[in-house]
Structure formats: C-alpha cells, structure tokens
Amino acid sequence: MTKNIAVIKGDGIGPEIVNEALKALKKVAELYNHEFNFTEVLMGGCAIDAVGTPLPEETVEICKKSDSVLLGAVGGPKWDKGEGKNRPEAGLLGIRAALGLFANLRPARLLPPLKGACHLKTEITDKGLDLLIVRELIGGAYFGDRRTFTDEKGHKTAVDEMKYSDYEVERICRVGFDLARKRRGKVTSVDKANVLDSSRLWREIAHKISAENPDIEYGDMLVDNTAMQLVRNPAQFDVIITENLFGDILSDEASMITGSLGMLPSASLGETGCGLYEPIHGSAPDIAGTDTANPIATILSAAMMLRYSFDMEAEASAIERAVDKVLEENYRTADIMSEGCILTGCKAMGDLIAERIRKD
Ligand code: NAD
Numbered sequence: 001m002t003k004n005i006a007v008i009k010g011d012g013i014g015p016e017i018v019n020e021a022l023k024a025l026k027k028v029a030e031l032y033n034h035e036f037n038f039t040e041v042l043m044g045g046c047a048i049d050a051v052g053t054p055l056p057e058e059t060v061e062i063c064k065k066s067d068s069v070l071l072g073a074v075g076g077p078k079w080d081k082g083e084g085k086n087r088p089e090a091g092l093l094g095i096r097a098a099l100g101l102f103a104n105l106r107p108a109r110l111l112p113p114l115k116g117a118c119h120l121k122t123e124i125t126d127k128g129l130d131l132l133i134v135r136e137l138i139g140g141a142y143f144g145d146r147r148t149f150t151d152e153k154g155h156k157t158a159v160d161e162m163k164y165s166d167y168e169v170e171r172i173c174r175v176g177f178d179l180a181r182k183r184r185g186k187v188t189s190v191d192k193a194n195v196l197d198s199s200r201l202w203r204e205i206a207h208k209i210s211a212e213n214p215d216i217e218y219g220d221m222l223v224d225n226t227a228m229q230l231v232r233n234p235a236q237f238d239v240i241i242t243e244n245l246f247g248d249i250l251s252d253e254a255s256m257i258t259g260s261l262g263m264l265p266s267a268s269l270g271e272t273g274c275g276l277y278e279p280i281h282g283s284a285p286d287i288a289g290t291d292t293a294n295p296i297a298t299i300l301s302a303a304m305m306l307r308y309s310f311d312m313e314a315e316a317s318a319i320e321r322a323v324d325k326v327l328e329e330n331y332r333t334a335d336i337m338s339e340g341c342i343l344t345g346c347k348a349m350g351d352l353i354a355e356r357i358r359k360d
Contacts, residue, residue, distance in 0.1 A: 006066040012283025013293040014072025020295035020350025021302040044074025044088035054091030073283035101268035108254040113327040117259030127235035135247025169205040176241035186238035262294030265301035277301040291345040294333040322356035
C-alpha cells in the first residue's frame, strides 16, 4: 500500500523523537512491502522563525492532501511572549480545526515491565490497566460562547457556554463503539446527567447508539464517580467516551496513573481517514538536543496511525511488540530508568525498537 504522511517535527525534542518514529515506520514499510512517502512541513515555533506564522498555509494544504499527519511537539520559552494567535500552540489548535479532528483517542496501558512506575498499588494494577479514552475535541465548553462582564450588582462575572448538538454526540459515540468492537467490546459513557442539560442530551444519544450496537456492553457513569473509579478499579474500563472538558481531565488522570509522560501516544480523528498522531507530552525544551528524550510515545503514536488511519493492524502490533520487547530486555531512557536497567539515549532506543520489529 502507498501512503502519504505529512511530518511535523516541531520544536524542542520534536525533531529527535519524530526521527525515531520514522525509523520504525520505514522498517514496517520494508517488512510489509508498503511505500510511505514522508513530507516534512513546518508548524510551531520553528515556523514562526522561518516564515513568521505558527501554521503556514502550505502546511495546512499538505496535511489536508496527506493520508495522515505525524507530529512531534511544538512550543518553547523562545516564543512564549508572542500574542495568542502568533504562539506555537495556535498552530496546534489551527491544524486540528483545519482537519476537522473531532475525536481524540488516548490509550492508557500499563506495560508489565514498567509496573514499578505506576502510581497505583499492585493489588489494583494486577487486575490490568488497558483503557482508551475517546474525548470529543471540538465542542462543549472550550468552543462555546464566553464572556466576562460586570453584573447589575457590580460583580465581575464570567460565563462559558457548554453546548452540544445531537450530531456532535452521535459522531463521537459512533467512533467509540467502533473502537470498542476492535478491543474488548465495552463502552462506558461519562457525563454529568444528574446536573447538566448538555449531559442529558449526551446520555440520550449515547443510549440510541448503544441500542444500534447490541454486541457492545454499555454503561453510563457520572464524571465524578469515573474520576474515582479510575484510581480505584481501572480494570473495569475498556473504552470511555466523554465530552471535551471531562475528557481533558480524565485523560490526564488516566495517563498519569500509568507512569511516564514519555510513554503515551494519542490520535485525533475526523470524518475522513486522515488523522493527527502525536505523543501526549510537550516539546520538553529542558532536555532538547541532549539525546535523552524518550521516543516511545511518538513511536507508539506512529503505531496508532497504522491501526486507525491505514487499517494496518498487524503492522501496528509489530511496532507495539517491539516496544514491549525492548522494555522487557531492560533498556530504559532516563525518564523511566530504574535500578538494574540499561540507560539508553533517544537515538539508541529508536534503533533498538526498529531492529526488533518483526513480521508475524
Ligand atoms: P512537557 O511535556 O514538554 O515537559 C514536562 C516534563 O516532562 C519536562 O521535565 C520534560 O523534560 C519531560 N518530558 C516530556 N516529554 C518527555 C520525553 N519524551 N522524554 C523524557 N522526558 C520528557 O511540558 P511543559 O514543560 O509544560 O511544556 C514545554 C513546552 O511544550 C511548552 O512550550 C508547551 O506549551 C509545549 N507543549 C506542547 C504540546 C504539544 O505540542 N502537543 C503539549 C504540551 C505542551
């Protein structure tokens, strides 16, 4: 198969970690007889430096024409003083909007060799921790009307509107149910239907989609209870579907209980197959250029690209197995280093993983 991939290396450790993910993709292409064409484009601080804007038009055009986008990270202290629309992060929000990416997928999986890095007790993690949060990404409170004003009694007051329409809930629910079918077949829809109208609509639509998917086990859960259950008994979850604000908070909670930031991938998907794949961490300017960054989150993001945008399940699993193998052999980058393990740089970690990618 031939696939065109836009590559945004970005700032800080972005170029270092993306280079390692490219090694893994090239190895997959060689083993499975695919052709991946990579086109590098600018976004973030490096784009501001080169052409004066964080998201050049050319970048948007190339990303739109590509089958998928691989992103490192953007931002850094050099560009922190810029105006809102001329900061690196504006590039990120702009590309998500330009590609219509409404579904954010964040898996949180505890890899057995990294059990020690998990913040939960072993009696909890022994039951397993392998869940996927599907967060609505372009609706709700982050995109509703907002204003700050002085009320009639002279109090400074702020309002953020949390708005959802049926079609927005329906499309994200469909993504969640489809993904659950490829996993363990269970969906938990998270809302605050005991208080919020938008959540009551959410629940109504989620039930409708559940009725259309009787093969998928389904349950509702209030968001406050979910926050508690994630640390009490995460093994009960397979796919969690939720709105933007709740998903933002719960996905950070779920990722952090597994351990290191450097291990966690993400995907953002839209109506078309084209998705944006990136690690959940930032550009880590404090360690940029030192060859100490952990490239695994980016390599696993590339695996998600193969699975979700290209329907290459075997190829995605081959990368994930190679990551597991390297960790089982006790190679560790500095952020996940523990006693008795072998300290490995970013490049060496990428090489070790690429070498271990094998065809089933
Ligand atoms: P960060 O995620 O970049 O770093 C937090 C800490 O984790 C740092 O100590 C860093 O060294 C470490 N870390 C992060 N990724 C690592 C990796 N792969 N390997 C080893 N250690 C790693 O968050 P921050 O420091 O709050 O932000 C730095 C910059 O990144 C800011 O400009 C911020 O706006 C930007 N940012 C970008 C994105 C994105 O591009 N999607 C996301 C978050 C933050």
